[in-house]
Structures are given as C-alpha cells and as structure tokens.
Amino acid sequence: MVQFTFPKNFLWGVATASYQIEGAYKEDGRGESIWDRFSHIPGKVVNGDTGNVACDHYHLYPQDVKLLKEIGVNTYRFSISWPRIFPEGKGKPNEKGMTFYKELIHLLVQNNIKPAVTLYHWDLPQKLQNIGGWANRKITAYFEQYARYVFKELGDLVPIWITHNEPWVFSFLGNWKGVHAPGLTDFSTALQVSHHLLLAHSKAVRAFREMGLKGEIGITMAMSPMYPASQNKEDIEAAWRKDGFQNRWFIDPIFKGKYPSDMLDWYLDKVVMPEVKESDLEIISSPIDFLGVNYYFREIIKEDKNEWPLNLKVVTADGGKTAMGWEIYPEGLYDLLTRLHQEYNGIKILITENGAAFNDIINREGKVEDDNRLDYLYQHIVQAYRAIQSGVNVSGYYVWSLLDNFEWAEGYNKRFGITYVDYKTQRRILKKSGYWYKKVIQNNGLEA
Numbered sequence: 001m002v003q004f005t006f007p008k009n010f011l012w013g014v015a016t017a018s019y020q021i022e023g024a025y026k027e028d029g030r031g032e033s034i035w036d037r038f039s040h041i042p043g044k045v046v047n048g049d050t051g052n053v054a055c056d057h058y059h060l061y062p063q064d065v066k067l068l069k070e071i072g073v074n075t076y077r078f079s080i081s082w083p084r085i086f087p088e089g090k091g092k093p094n095e096k097g098m099t100f101y102k103e104l105i106h107l108l109v110q111n112n113i114k115p116a117v118t119l120y121h122w123d124l125p126q127k128l129q130n131i132g133g134w135a136n137r138k139i140t141a142y143f144e145q146y147a148r149y150v151f152k153e154l155g156d157l158v159p160i161w162i163t164h165n166e167p168w169v170f171s172f173l174g175n176w177k178g179v180h181a182p183g184l185t186d187f188s189t190a191l192q193v194s195h196h197l198l199l200a201h202s203k204a205v206r207a208f209r210e211m212g213l214k215g216e217i218g219i220t221m222a223m224s225p226m227y228p229a230s231q232n233k234e235d236i237e238a239a240w241r242k243d244g245f246q247n248r249w250f251i252d253p254i255f256k257g258k259y260p261s262d263m264l265d266w267y268l269d270k271v272v273m274p275e276v277k278e279s280d281l282e283i284i285s286s287p288i289d290f291l292g293v294n295y296y297f298r299e300i301i302k303e304d305k306n307e308w309p310l311n312l313k314v315v316t317a318d319g320g321k322t323a324m325g326w327e328i329y330p331e332g333l334y335d336l337l338t339r340l341h342q343e344y345n346g347i348k349i350l351i352t353e354n355g356a357a358f359n360d361i362i363n364r365e366g367k368v369e370d371d372n373r374l375d376y377l378y379q380h381i382v383q384a385y386r387a388i389q390s391g392v393n394v395s396g397y398y399v400w401s402l403l404d405n406f407e408w409a410e411g412y413n414k415r416f417g418i419t420y421v422d423y424k425t426q427r428r429i430l431k432k433s434g435y436w437y438k439k440v441i442q443n444n445g446l447e448a
C-alpha cells in the first residue's frame with residue numbers, strides 16, 4: 001500500500017559529478033583539473049586513489065543510461081568537466097569534450113530522462129588555479145565564457161541548470177582546511193573565493209537569461225541545520241554563527257542581496273575581508289528559479305574560544321552514523337526545508353543530493369543487501385514528504401549517488417551508490433536500495 005504519495009510530476013532522480021565518475025582524465029584533449037593535481041600528491045587522498053579511471057563513465061555511459069532507465073528515474077543530475085570543454089580554462093573550446101556531453105544528453109532525452117546539469121562541481125582547470133584560481137576575480141569572467149559556450153551548445157536540450165555545487169565546501173575545505181583541492185589553508189582566501197563563486201554564479205545566471213533559454217537555473221548548497229549543544233546563550237549564539245558561516249553567508253547574498261551583518265561584524269577584526277565591488281551584491285541577487293539543497297546531516301554546536309576564527313566546535317552526536325561518521329538525523333531535513341521556505345519566501349526547492357555511505361559487501365548470491373542505506377533513504381524521503389505536506393515547495397529529490405564513486409579525499413573507500421561498482425572489472429550491481437528506489441519511483445511515493 002502506498003502511504004505517502006508525492007505530487008504529480010515530482011522529479012525522482014539520482015546524481016553524480018564529472019571527476020567522481022568519468023575517468024578518461026587525459027583523453028580526447030581534456031586538460032588537467034585541480035583534482036588531478038591534488039589527488040596525485042601522495043597523502044592527499046586515502047590509498048593514493050585518483051579519478052584517472054573512476055567508474056570509466058566516459059566510455060561506459062551508454063550502459064549507465066541503461067541503468068538509469070532500469071531504475072526508472074525521470075531526471076539525472078551530473079556535472080560538466082570544465083577542463084574537458086576548455087582544457088586551458090578559457091580560449092578555444094575542445095569539441096571532442098563537448099561531443100561526449102551531447103551524446104550523453106541525447107541518450108537521456110531519448111529515454112525520457114531530464115538532464116539536470118551542474119556547471120561546476122569542483123574540477124577547476126589547473127591552468128586557472130595557476131593564476132590564483134577562484135581567489136582571482138578574473139575567473140568570474142572565464143566562468144561566464146565557459147557557461148555561455150555550454151548554454152549555446154546544450155541549452156535547448158537541458159531543462160535544469162545548476163551553476164555551482166556546494167560553494168561552502170569548495171571554498172572552505174579547499175582553501176581553508178586544505179583537505180580538498182586546491183589544498184590551501186588560508187581563511188581569508190576562502191572568504192574571497194566564496195565571494196567570487198557567488199559572483200560567477202550570478203554572471204552565469206544573467207547570461208542564461210540574456211540568451212533567452214527555456215530551462216530553469218539555480219544553485220546547489222550543502223546545508224546542515226545547526227542546533228545548539230545547550231540552551232546557554234553562548235552555545236545558541238555559536239550555533240547561529242555556524243549557520244551564518246556555512247548557510248546564510250551563501251544564500252543571503254542571493255536572496256537578500258547582502259551578506260549577513262552578524263558575520264560581517266564577526267569577521268571584521270579577525271580576518272582580511274573579501275574585496276566586494278559596489279555592484280557585486282546587486283548582480284549576485286539576480287533571481288534564480290530554484291534552490292538546490294544537499295542534505296546529509298545536522299550539526300550540534302558548542303562555543304569554544306580556542307577555535308579560531310569562529311570560536312565554536314561541532315559536538316559528536318549520539319545517534320547512528322554512516323560510514324562517513326555522519327549522524328543519521330532525518331528530521332534535520334524537515335527542519336531545514338521548512339526554515340528555508342519561511343525565511344526565503346517560499347522558494348522552489350530541489351533536493352539535489354541526499355544519501356549515505358556504508359560498508360557494502362557482495363554476498364554469496366552476488367547481491368548487495370544494503371538495508372542500512374535503504375532505511376536511510378526511506379526516512380529522509382518521509383521527511384521530504386512531511387515538508388511538502390507543510391507547504392514547502394519541494395519539486396524533486398535526487399539520491400546521491402547513482403554509482404559508488406571517487407569520494408574526494410576518501411577515495412574509493414566510501415561507497416555512496418545505489419549501484420555497486422566493482423572497480424577492477426567496472427561491473428555495476430544494482431543494490432537492494434536501488435531496486436527499492438525503483439519501486440518508490442513507480443509508485444510516486446512510499447509504501448508503508
């Protein structure tokens with residue numbers, strides 16, 4: 001019996017990203033990306049893994065589209081590798097790179113699967129990093145050129161566009177914590193990067209409107225609701241600060257045309273403030289069609305004066321955890337969605353990622369019985385349903401991920417797929433969660 005029926009035309013999808021699945025890192029004229037450079041440095045990625053081959057999706061995409069068809073999704077989110085299209089980051093495009101995406105998209109369209117294309121999922125051309133990467137304002141113009149070219153070539157075929165994936169993760173894990181490419185460790189650089197990412201986003205949005213394309217365009221944020229560790233004033237303020245640092249810093253400029261004033265005040269005497277030109281915020285607040293939300297876990301926050309520059313720490317929660325050590329907290333998705341709805345004027349939301357890594361094994365019958373992942377997905381989809389019932393405009397849900405893939409600094413060690421990938425043979429095995437998700441899609445909802 002179907003207990004929770006979703007709205008008609010609800011988008012059910014799965015998501016991936018170029019560097020995580022494509023491989024073929026030197027083929028057909030593709031240029032070097034910052035993740036090629038970073039992952040080839042010993043010690044940066046678990047087991048020394050790289051995306052050189054990954055899931056070999058560059059060659060196996062027809063088989064992967066068949067898999068999408070088998071699962072029954074009506075949409076597929078993937079990203080374009082900027083250095084495959086512009087090996088130098090700018091200048092002359094590489095037609096062979098574009099041909100790959102055209103063929104993939106044609107196949108999706110033939111199979112009635114709506115492509116949802118992310119322009120930037122972290123694989124910046126290394127040539128652009130050599131001139132300062134996202135800390136250099138010029139990159140915003142190069143991103144616009146890249147976006148315009150992609151819109152020109154693919155605009156008619158793609159109904160859903162996402163400018164950036166998770167700008168907070170890219171800015172701060174890559175430029176402050178140094179655990180992601182480009183591996184820098186400077187907070188002020190990360191802040192400047194975040195501003196340029198937002199500016200580049202809006203330049204692409206403006207180009208999209210100017211070119212009169214029919215589809216919709218938005219941006220995807222990684223968002224965790226922040227809860228104070230206690231009802232002490234200090235912890236409540238610290239939780240709000242973490243929210244400002246991670247969530248509001250990125251969505252307020254887009255929806256409210258300003259950076260959160262509490263964060264501007266907080267940073268003022270601690271870091272070098274980003275250079276923001278006069279009209280930047282007006283440009284950044286150009287209207288978008290939807291907000292992409294990636295939800296994995298909540299965070300519990302406590303004040304900690306020893307932690308520079310935010311004076312806070314994340315407290316380990318007691319609940320169950322995934323293989324990433326992330327707490328399983330489905331209610332956080334409901335809290336997040338209802339809050340975004342209230343605070344940001346009922347914006348249309350796509351859940352562009354949700355999923356979990358577990359230590360999957362293939363059993364004697366050759367199957368992967370991932371009940372833990374199935375349960376994780378079930379519980380989160382129920383919360384999405386609850387949010388819709390409360391009036392939140394959620395129009396789609398994408399499982400992360402179609403395939404096990406290169407999980408950044410964790411390499412191939414962490415498996416997020418609803419399809420198991422045997423990296424030695426590149427054989428794909430749909431997991432129990434994948435078969436279950438197929439039924440969810442068929443029923444447009446969940447069985448009791």
Ligand code: IFM
Nearest residue numbers: 017166294353400407416
């Ligand atoms: O694998 C990543 C993805 O690239 C971005 N969002 C989170 C996923 C799991 O860590």
